[in-house]
Amino acid sequence: MLVKGSLGLAACVLHTTTESREAAQPLANENGGLAIAFDGFLANWEELRSDLLSRGAILRNRSDAELVLRAYETWGEACVGHCDGEFAFVIADWRRQRLFGARDHLGLKPLFHYRDGDRLLLASDIAAIITALDRKPEPNFGFLASLMAGELYNAEQTAWQDLESLAHAHWLSCDGARFVTRRYYELPTEVPIRYRTDAEYAERHRWELFDAVRRSSRSCAPLAIEVSGGLDSSAIFAAVDHLHRQGELLAPDFSGYTLVGEEGTPSYEVPYARAVADHIARRVEEVPIFHPPCDWYVEQSRTDQELPPPSNGAMSFELERCASENGARVLVTGLGGDEWLGGSRSYFRDFAARRDGAGFMRALREDVAVHGWQNTLPLAARGGVSGLLPSTLRRGIRALLNRDKTSAPVAPAWLKPHLRDQVAELAAHYRESLPDNPDLRERRLRFAYPWSLYSRATMLRQPASNGLELRFPFLSRQFVEFSAATPEYARMRRGINKYTHRLAMRGFLPDIVIERDTKAAFDFDDTNRMMCSYITGVGAQVLDDLVNHDCFVRQFGERVETTVDASLTWQIYGTYAAACFLEHAH
Structure with missing residues (x-):
């Protein structure tokens, strides 16, 4: 642990590489003006090490923590753009009296933050933050309601009110007066790799x-x-x-x-x-x-x-x-x-957008041979038209389609009305945040689907x-x-x-x-029934602030003795998880 003035760092590290064992954490620089707590590993340690050495950096050991600390000395906030891997880290910068933290491109390592009055707490584990507080935060009922509906529209929220996760591909900085977050990475949108064979x-x-x-x-x-x-x-x-x-x-x-x-x-x-x-x-x-x-x-x-x-x-x-x-x-x-x-059959749209008639016809013939004309022509026609439409027209069509979706229920009837409205608002906001271009929208869902x-x-x-x-x-x-x-x-x-x-x-x-074309399924009926039994027993009491009791018990109670519809698995898990959480959170 390192504490100086208003800033402090502590680390409990799982050493997984030989290099990580060369540096105890928190790791400080020579004059003690900087120190880092680092979780994870760098995938580009070889390239980053060579780059830093070419710029005159002095590397005291081979640990990834040392590389990131020297990268911060060299590039400041821009250091994160030079780091690739699965990581989260926090740097205490006593020279500027600030904390700087970041997560990797997909947020594969967590980093949570909570502002408690004039204190900012950062940790890779929620339990560490809760333990450091004088009293627990309130439960985040909006987040729990979304989970109980079997969906998640905001990956930065947690089950605790105001205790949030730093978004993937973001860094944060706090000097006591300002708390700032910035995105440092976007998935490239071009499709430049096209081979002949x-x-x-x-x-x-x-x-x-x-x-x-x-x-x-x-x-x-x-x-x-x-x-x-x-x-x-x-x-x-x-x-x-x-x-x-x-x-x-x-x-x-x-x-x-x-x-x-x-x-x-x-x-x-x-x-x-x-x-x-x-x-x-x-x-x-x-x-x-x-x-x-x-x-x-x-x-x-x-x-x-x-x-x-x-x-x-x-x-x-x-x-x-x-x-x-x-x-x-x-x-x-x-x-x-x-x-x-994996891919999708949206390649018809790609061929049309690039005016590649030969490719379009080749895909059409291949799909007809596999799926038949009835299942291929409508898809090819939609893809062809969509690929040729200007973006403004596509945006208008999407707005019309979304107008109908906003009136459709996105949350189960057994949630309290104000929570159903909250979930519907989150869903509508998330849909509006997606790109109008269908190819970019599909890529965004692959890259950053909140769940x-x-x-x-x-x-x-x-x-x-x-x-x-x-x-x-x-x-x-x-x-x-x-x-x-x-x-x-x-x-x-x-x-x-x-x-x-x-x-x-x-x-x-x-x-x-x-040649396998099947996938395993792990929807365990006995486990789902066990969760339904808990939900309608102990869970019904702790969930009272979130649900309409009679409708709720009827929904889950009848599934205790019967085979559970697999489509309800995530609603059952979300409701069960919320009940488990609230049992101790209260």
Whole structure:
């Protein structure tokens, strides 16, 4: 801990790399005018180190914290633009009497802030802020209501009033008089990567993916890899194996881990995981899915001073503990693959906008062969017309369509009327914030969908409690920018999603995985019924300020004894999570 005057820093660091062990945190510069608390890792440590050395910087150790501290000395606020990776940090600048903090491009590491009178508290963990306060803030009923409706429209809010998350790709600065936040990064909107052949797309894709995995593999201990048997996580496992064989893996070794669901259900992926293990001659450890009791979720919420994890996050608890007990410090996941490997049939719009008639007709013929004329012509016609319309006309059409949507209910009837109105207002504001251009809107949803931003940042707590740092190669800035720079037609073609990815991984994965067109499902009916039982029991009392009681109990009570509609899973989780939170927050 470092405290001087009105500024102080403290750090509890999970050391995952050899370099990080060279610097105790908080890390101060030579004269004590600056100090940093850094969480996460840099993907561009090699380039940043070379850049700083070329500018005359003195690097006392090889830690990422030292690199960011020297970057701040060199570029000031602009230092964040030179940092790439998964990180959050706070710098105490005693020279200017200010705190400066930042999060990575996708907010994969959290950073929360709360202003308590003339105090500003910053932390990567909500519980740390709550512990430092004399009294807890009030619950944020608007946020909880949105969650109970099964949606989230603002990833900066939390379950506590006025305790907020710094937005992804932003920095903040506070000198006591002014509190300022600024965006430092935007996803590029151009699509400059257009190759003549599928083989060229596949080769570039493979290089970008393997390099992103290499940069995410830096660890002082053997890596743990989640291997579900799906196309995304299996590709990560195969890439790690290839890098290890080539002597390019930045970890001493690696192991695979897969969850074992109930045989005969959509959660059972063991045959695919075993096929991957056999293909690359590496054992994958099989760990049963964790189905915790109700009290476990309540206790997690109480410990974290936050919402409990959803069941499809909690299910990995034993896998994470197993990996940690086997000596791993880093768990690499395939999350993000659905967003950045997959595509959509909006390529008709792209061909029309570029006046590429030959490409349009080729896609039309291929889609007709797979989907038939009836399912292809309307889509091609809409895409063709949309691609040719000027932006002002598209904006007008979108306004007309949104006018109808604003009158549609976006929140369940059992919420109190004022909260339903609040959720509807948040939904309308979010829709208005999206770009008019349909391609840019689709890209924004992939890059910054509020629910995804929120869930990814909060899902780090559970692995951390097991001594693991979670890493996301598919969500690295390098891979996201590459994917966003390629046309939809490279990712979706002939009815085959993740088209280029499948080509790129041919030979690295078994055909049974390359050609797989199914996905696992983890909507556990028993867990949903358990949550409904809690909601209508203890939960009904603590949720009284948010719901119309009779309608609420009728909605969830009838699902305690029956099969739960999977479409209600996120409403059930959101309501259950809100009840768990309010039970201790009050």
